[in-house]
Amino acid sequence: MTPTLSLNGTAHIGATRIFGPLSMMAPAGAWTCLLGPSGVGKSTILRLFAGLDEGITFDGDYGASDGGPLMPRVAMMAQDDLLLPWLDVMGNVTLGARMRGERPDHTRARDILARVGLADHAAKPPSALSGGQRQRAALARTLMEDRPIVLLDEPFSALDAQTRARMQRLAGEVLRERTVLHITHDAAEAARLGDQILLMSRDRIDAIAPPEGTSPRAPDAEETLRFEAQLMRRLMADA
Amino acid sequence: MRTIGRSLALIAFFLLLWEGLVIVAGLPRFILPPPSLVAQTLWFSRSLIAEHALITGAEVLIGLVLGAALGFFFAILLATSRTARAILRPALVFSQTVPVFALAPILTLWLGYGLWSKVAMALLIIFFPVTSAFYDALMRTPEGWIGLARVMGANRGRILWHVRIPAALPGFASGLRLATVYAPIGAIIGEWVGASRGLGYLMLLANGRAKIDLMFAALIVLAILTLLLHAAVDRFGRWLSQGRI
Ligand SMILES: Nc1ncnc2c1ncn2[C@@H]1O[C@H](COP(=O)(O)OP(=O)(O)OP(=O)(O)O)[C@@H](O)[C@H]1O
Numbered sequence A: 001m002t003p004t005l006s007l008n009g010t011a012h013i014g015a016t017r018i019f020g021p022l023s024m025m026a027p028a029g030a031w032t033c034l035l036g037p038s039g040v041g042k043s044t045i046l047r048l049f050a051g052l053d054e055g056i057t058f059d060g061d062y063g064a065s066d067g068g069p070l071m072p073r074v075a076m077m078a079q080d081d082l083l084l085p086w087l088d089v090m091g092n093v094t095l096g097a098r099m100r101g102e103r104p105d106h107t108r109a110r111d112i113l114a115r116v117g118l119a120d121h122a123a124k125p126p127s128a129l130s131g132g133q134r135q136r137a138a139l140a141r142t143l144m145e146d147r148p149i150v151l152l153d154e155p156f157s158a159l160d161a162q163t164r165a166r167m168q169r170l171a172g173e174v175l176r177e178r179t180v181l182h183i184t185h186d187a188a189e190a191a192r193l194g195d196q197i198l199l200m201s202r203d204r205i206d207a208i209a210p211p212e213g214t215s216p217r218a219p220d221a222e223e224t225l226r227f228e229a230q231l232m233r234r235l236m237a238d239a
Numbered sequence B: 001m002r003t004i005g006r007s008l009a010l011i012a013f014f015l016l017l018w019e020g021l022v023i024v025a026g027l028p029r030f031i032l033p034p035p036s037l038v039a040q041t042l043w044f045s046r047s048l049i050a051e052h053a054l055i056t057g058a059e060v061l062i063g064l065v066l067g068a069a070l071g072f073f074f075a076i077l078l079a080t081s082r083t084a085r086a087i088l089r090p091a092l093v094f095s096q097t098v099p100v101f102a103l104a105p106i107l108t109l110w111l112g113y114g115l116w117s118k119v120a121m122a123l124l125i126i127f128f129p130v131t132s133a134f135y136d137a138l139m140r141t142p143e144g145w146i147g148l149a150r151v152m153g154a155n156r157g158r159i160l161w162h163v164r165i166p167a168a169l170p171g172f173a174s175g176l177r178l179a180t181v182y183a184p185i186g187a188i189i190g191e192w193v194g195a196s197r198g199l200g201y202l203m204l205l206a207n208g209r210a211k212i213d214l215m216f217a218a219l220i221v222l223a224i225l226t227l228l229l230h231a232a233v234d235r236f237g238r239w240l241s242q243g244r245i
């Protein structure tokens, strides 16, 4: 079962209040986009859901709706690609299996690498990749993890427009039916992918009704573009 | 290639200067032998020198391998166990205040005049820098990598094996590289304190018999030995650090 994620409370790092009190929800099996100004605490929310809460004091509660533990059900793509420089791309993409002492599924890894357009780069070290290629390697590593909850922190920020559109569709397909929480600064991306769109500020998170149609939507559909414009206006007004 | 050429030219210039100085100043050969004489001695006593060099080389090499291995495991123990840290780190810091060279007489007393007291000297000289450099590196693993591994479901052992150790190998290599130059000195001092074989013993013997040319010849062989060792360890370190920095 894919769980719903929810969070309700206030986060501090040291003595500094980062955000809250506020509450949010990422519904089961849906793609939730989280937007908000830089430094507002989006990555902090992701770290909480990933179980990487060192240094964060959270007053309130957060977790999966079924009350089960989060950590073993989560896959996360952080803002940094976090590729291990001593492993080649294939080694990085199959890292999860090795971390759990399982046998890596190289056939599936090759398939995913082909789909992110890195088929010819499998044997290269990360240092030989461009920024966008590194980001796609990290995406491939995340897609390899077969987890019901997927946390994505600006996963497409380093990609050119065409590659970005392709990667959005790929991620949308591979992660269908999972609970996805996706941080982005890109209104067009949110318009394309979000089943739910959340706008975060220091003291609140507002949900915005998504455009019609199921995610991933066509990036050039009229409805998507209109929603993007409306979202942009909203973001500008907040700033 | 150009740097090698330049160093050779520098060495040649230095040797000429030395030879000239000895001739011009009329220094007796038991004070400063001319390089030509040292070269002759090096050639004619080659089997004698080689025999002793082999001993010193073996002492240093065994000390290096044991010291590096011990440092490797000790650093991991310190990095993984809070208890080990609490007990052993103060001891480690305290032991750093004792100059290893001052231990030579004691080691000779305990381990005898043979190979092992010198191996112990080299080992101790290697052990501390390797332990502390590798330990520091193990404690500095980037947070993000550890977080990623934990989210993937790795336990502490796998995080250590797949992330912390590989990420810290450059630290291990730099500790080893730093220590390697000093290891032969440790063995030599061990030999001065008490030995019947080895380059240090040979130098002392030659000195006692005013065979300064033989002493210089042994010294040159020691320098070459150290250089070769350093080059080998450097290569090994670079291989270890490949892609990690
Ligand atoms: N270790 C820390 N100590 C103190 N403050 C921190 C620490 N880490 C993060 N912060 C603060 O927490 C706040 C939230 O950081 P976070 O990374 O969650 O922001 P974000 O919304 O993801 O921003 P961006 O869009 O730029 O990635 C920031 O203001 C940051 O300065």
Ligand SMILES: [Mg+2]
Binding pocket: A042, A043, A044, A079, A153
């Ligand atoms: Mg962030």
